[in-house]
Amino acid sequence: MKILVCISHVPDTTSKINFSDGDTKFDTNGVQFVINPNDEFGLTRAMWFKEKQGASVTVVNVGGPETEPTLRKALAIGADEAIRVNAEATDGFFVARQLAKIVKDGGYDLVIAGRESIDYNGGMVPGMLAALTGANFVNTCIGLEVENNEATATREIDGGKETVKCALPLIIGGQKGLVEESDLRIPNMRGIMMARQKKLTVLEPEEAQSQTTAVKFEKPAPKGEVKLVSPDNLDELISLLHNEAKVI
Amino acid sequence: MSILIYTESEGGKLKKTAFEVASYAKALAGQTGTTVTAVAVNADNTAELGKYGVDKVLKVSDEKLKGFNARAYADVIKQAAAQENAGIVIISSSANDKYLAPVLAINLEAGYAPNVVALPESTDPFRVKRTAFTNKAFNITEIRTDVKLIGLSKNSFGLKEANGAAAEETFAPALNDNDFAIGTESVDKTTGKVTIADAEIVVSGGRGLKGPENWGMIEELADVLGAATACSKPVSDMGWRPHGEHVGQTGKPVAANLYIAIGISGAIQHLAGINASKVKVVINTDPEAPFFKAADYGVVGDAFEVVPALIEKLKEFKAQNS
Ligand SMILES: Cc1cc2nc3c(=O)[nH]c(=O)nc-3n(C[C@H](O)[C@H](O)[C@H](O)COP(=O)(O)OP(=O)(O)OC[C@H]3O[C@@H](n4cnc5c(N)ncnc54)[C@H](O)[C@@H]3O)c2cc1C
Numbered sequence: 187m188k189i190l191v192c193i194s195h196v197p198d199t200t201s202k203i204n205f206s207d208g209d210t211k212f213d214t215n216g217v218q219f220v221i222n223p224n225d226e227f228g229l230t231r232a233m234w235f236k237e238k239q240g241a242s243v244t245v246v247n248v249g250g251p252e253t254e255p256t257l258r259k260a261l262a263i264g265a266d267e268a269i270r271v272n273a274e275a276t277d278g279f280f281v282a283r284q285l286a287k288i289v290k291d292g293g294y295d296l297v298i299a300g301r302e303s304i305d306y307n308g309g310m311v312p313g314m315l316a317a318l319t320g321a322n323f324v325n326t327c328i329g330l331e332v333e334n335n336e337a338t339a340t341r342e343i344d345g346g347k348e349t350v351k352c353a354l355p356l357i358i359g360g361q362k363g364l365v366e367e368s369d370l371r372i373p374n375m376r377g378i379m380m381a382r383q384k385k386l387t388v389l390e391p392e393e394a395q396s397q398t399t400a401v402k403f404e405k406p407a408p409k410g411e412v413k414l415v416s417p418d419n420l421d422e423l424i425s426l427l428h429n430e431a432k433v434i
Numbered sequence: 435m436s437i438l439i440y441t442e443s444e445g446g447k448l449k450k451t452a453f454e455v456a457s458y459a460k461a462l463a464g465q466t467g468t469t470v471t472a473v474a475v476n477a478d479n480t481a482e483l484g485k486y487g488v489d490k491v492l493k494v495s496d497e498k499l500k501g502f503n504a505r506a507y508a509d510v511i512k513q514a515a516a517q518e519n520a521g522i523v524i525i526s527s528s529a530n531d532k533y534l535a536p537v538l539a540i541n542l543e544a545g546y547a548p549n550v551v552a553l554p555e556s557t558d559p560f561r562v563k564r565t566a567f568t569n570k571a572f573n574i575t576e577i578r579t580d581v582k583l584i585g586l587s588k589n590s591f592g593l594k595e596a597n598g599a600a601a602e603e604t605f606a607p608a609l610n611d612n613d614f615a616i617g618t619e620s621v622d623k624t625t626g627k628v629t630i631a632d633a634e635i636v637v638s639g640g641r642g643l644k645g646p647e648n649w650g651m652i653e654e655l656a657d658v659l660g661a662a663t664a665c666s667k668p669v670s671d672m673g674w675r676p677h678g679e680h681v682g683q684t685g686k687p688v689a690a691n692l693y694i695a696i697g698i699s700g701a702i703q704h705l706a707g708i709n710a711s712k713v714k715v716v717i718n719t720d721p722e723a724p725f726f727k728a729a730d731y732g733v734v735g736d737a738f739e740v741v742p743a744l745i746e747k748l749k750e751f752k753a754q755n756s
């Protein structure tokens with residue numbers, strides 16, 4: 187089985203978000219970038235398929251040279267090779283178009299992407315990629331098995347979960363649950379050394395137009411002071427929630 | 435060019451998001467001088483949509499569409515959009531709508547803006563405001579395609595009555611076998627419990643509650659308020675609560691009217707996921723806990739004393755106000 191894991195390179199979850207150039211650009215100053223958390227769960231699940239079922243694992247990112255350390259980290263965790271499509275990821279559609287070409291050319295059976303990137307929260311790429319390639323698509327995937335070209339996937343639904351079956355090729359939008367938090371791997375020295383030798387192919391992008399542009403950013407309005415209520419005076423809390431906030 | 439909305443239903447009943455999407459579409463139709471058509475799948479009673487400004491409802495009834503199926507539903511909406519010559523298609527931000535949206539965007543060759551929180555600030559160029567960086571910021575997105583797809587954030591626009599009446603039409607889209615390539619094996623869903631996605635109020639517990647055996651009072655508080663229960667990430671990682679209850683940047687997003695955080699410190703990743711909630715209450719022993727900076731109301735106190743007392747007071751309040 188050939189697996190492609192799509193890796194989006196995002197600001198660490200603790201990052202303070204700031205903008206530059208008159209609020210038109212995300213300010214990457216002092217921001218640390220990581221593998222998108224949803225993709226890290228997917229990558230770890232891919233390692234399981236590699237170790238238990240002999241799958242090969244390629245990781246891919248559409249982005250500039252600055253994303254290579256993130257791809258190297260994925261190699262250090264255990265992916266076999268990496269591809270970087272050398273282009274700015276202008277929108278989800280543009281990225282999906284680039285990935286569609288990689289998927290077709292590489293003949294991947296299983297594409298593991300994340301439910302969403304935590305930067306733009308688009309939740310676009312895996313579904314668009316499925317629609318562009320005609321592959322099956324399961325979103326909010328929290329469990330995945332593959333046996334004889336057939337996948338059994340568990341998907342989180344409102345208030346529970348659902349198990350579905352379908353043929354490969356399959357694209358998933360994954361999240362925590364694919365593996366547990368405690369299964370995530372921190373690259374060790376050996377992995378880091380080996381990653382340096384692994385193949386990282388840089389491809390030039392396909393011609394494609396993005397459909398949307400982020401033209402400006404805004405930060406939320408600063409929050410007012412919290413109103414403190416004494417634990418001995420909970421009637422006041424109820425009254426505030428009822429009369430002032432009008433939420434109960 | 436009309437506006438098409440997809441109005442979600444469950445068990446034949448329209449969801450609240452359907453009326454939110456209708457309210458938003460009506461206001462946008464006012465801005466652009468057009469009409470609003472809704473497409474509803476296996477919804478029994480759609481008359482109420484008129485009250486929120488829908489002019490026409492395309493009613494789809496098909497046994498094959500009984501369970502949600504992203505590709506098939508996207509196909510239905512696409513055909514409705516084509517019939518209505520829709521220039522703008524609006525859906526909600528529910529998990530199912532987010533599942534079908536990118537497929538629909540490709541089918542319609544539409545640029546898609548998810549998590550939209552306000553009416554367009556301009557329609558030419560078409561620019562809408564949406565959340566980004568998991569609610570740490572907003573982003574003005576320009577959609578440049580002819581057809582535009584908007585995913586409206588829950589609880590951001592509200593319900594606005596327009597007092598109209600909607601004409602109803604039967605709509606029978608042509609479904610393709612390919613739409614059903616994914617077969618459902620089993621569904622495991624708790625019934626009779628308010629879900630985080632639908633809840634107006636969410637009661638959430640963190641590591642400060644010490645162990646799963648102490649969740650009785652959280653559930654009781656939720657019960658009294660008609661709320662859903664949720665938890666912080668470590669609580670689900672330790673197996674105290676199911677993963678489906680984990681909220682935050684890497685868990686479920688919460689956009690409730692009221693979010694009550696009990697024994698939760700308010701880490702940046704937690705706040706990011708729940709910040710879209712209108713009113714936030716924190717109960718925590720530590721007055722320095724970061725949650726107090728994000729909350730509207732706070733109680734500095736021990737959850738094991740405050741929560742049981744609050745439950746009693748709320749029961750009295752409910753008894754007087756019903
Ligand atoms: C990549 C990444 C992603 C993450 N994503 C998420 C996410 O999506 N959601 C999330 O929640 N977290 C997330 N986290 C974890 C986050 O950083 C915090 O560790 C977590 O939110 C802390 O959970 P907590 O508030 O329950 O526990 P703690 O931080 O341990 O806080 C417990 C609180 O309870 C209070 N307390 C103790 N006893 C009592 C009592 N008797 N009564 C009242 N209060 C009491 C304490 O004062 C303290 O403030 C993420 C972390 C990382 C690294």
Ligand SMILES: Nc1ncnc2c1ncn2[C@@H]1O[C@H](COP(=O)(O)O)[C@@H](O)[C@H]1O
Pocket residue numbers: 191192193194195222224225246247248249275278281298299300301302303304306307308309310311312
């Ligand atoms: N630039 C990118 N390169 C590779 N994969 C990406 C990129 N952007 C998004 N993805 C994948 O698509 C998923 C959803 O991202 P998004 O649509 O941006 O929310 C991510 O979790 C990744 O798996």
